[in-house]
Amino acid sequence: KNEVEQSPQNLTAQEGEFITINCSYSVGISALHWLQQHPGGGIVSLFMLSSGKKKHGRLIATINIQEKHSSLHITASHPRDSAVYICAVRGTGGGADGLTFGKGTHLIIQP
Amino acid sequence: DTGVSQDPRHKITKRGQNVTFRCDPISEHNRLYWYRQTLGQGPEFLTYFQNEAQLEKSRLLSDRFSAERPKGSFSTLEIQRTEQGDSAMYLCASSFSQSYEQYFGPGTRLTVT
Numbered sequence: 052k053n054e055v056e057q058s059p060q061n062l063t064a065q066e067g068e069f070i071t072i073n074c075s076y077s078v079g080i081s082a083l084h085w086l087q088q089h090p091g092g093g094i095v096s097l098f099m100l101s102s103g104k105k106k107h108g109r110l111i112a113t114i115n116i117q118e119k120h121s122s123l124h125i126t127a128s129h130p131r132d133s134a135v136y137i138c139a140v141r142g143t144g145g146g147a148d149g150l151t152f153g154k155g156t157h158l159i160i161q162p
Numbered sequence: 163d164t165g166v167s168q169d170p171r172h173k174i175t176k177r178g179q180n181v182t183f184r185c186d187p188i189s190e191h192n193r194l195y196w197y198r199q200t201l202g203q204g205p206e207f208l209t210y211f212q213n214e215a216q217l218e219k220s221r222l223l224s225d226r227f228s229a230e231r232p233k234g235s236f237s238t239l240e241i242q243r244t245e246q247g248d249s250a251m252y253l254c255a256s257s258f259s260q261s262y263e264q265y266f267g268p269g270t271r272l273t274v275t
Binding site for chain 2: 055082084150
């Protein structure tokens with residue numbers, strides 16, 4: 052079982068829809084990252100959070116440490132939001148500095 | 163600041179050959195990370211440096227893999243005696259410290275034939 056599980060694996064929606072991508076993890080973490088990966092491989096960091104909620108433009112990320120769960124929301128989705136969204140966690144101490152990644156959610160927004 | 167750069171962007175090599183990739187992090191970042199991503203999967207952690215010290219290596223990093231960051235700036239990842247299973251995207255990322263977000267390079271796509 053992966054330490055980081057994302058759902059759904061694939062999501063197709065119409066432009067303008069509200070999008071939610073979920074991430075559950077099974078280990079203690081010091082931070083959780085949401086990343087965006089476009090075709091060709093480039094990865095962009097969207098959020099890094101360890102508690103509560105962050106917002107940037109149409110993107111909102113929340114985390115519930117007790118439930119070991121995070122969500123990424125996209126409001127008023129647009130075709131340019133089409134990408135793979137990856138959740139990644141950083142462990143707590145003991146040299147666990149590298150990120151552990153989920154497999155990603157492939158999002159397609161249709162016009 | 164031009165971001166994290168990696169070279170080459172693509173590499174095709176024959177099985178058994180050695181390959182070396184380079185990563186140039188953002189200049190003031192003292193942490194540098196290497197990850198590997200195979201098709202349809204999320205990236206996997208390989209190793210990371212704080213300045214020139216290699217502080218952690220994943221068990222994915224077999225004896226055929228070696229990474230260096232000799233002056234605490236750019237880093238190289240070498241794979242000796244490549245195997246077809248080494249075919250993947252090799253990603254480099256850097257950060258200012260543990261508490262800061264990581265910035266990723268464009269990756270080097272390796273194909274072993």
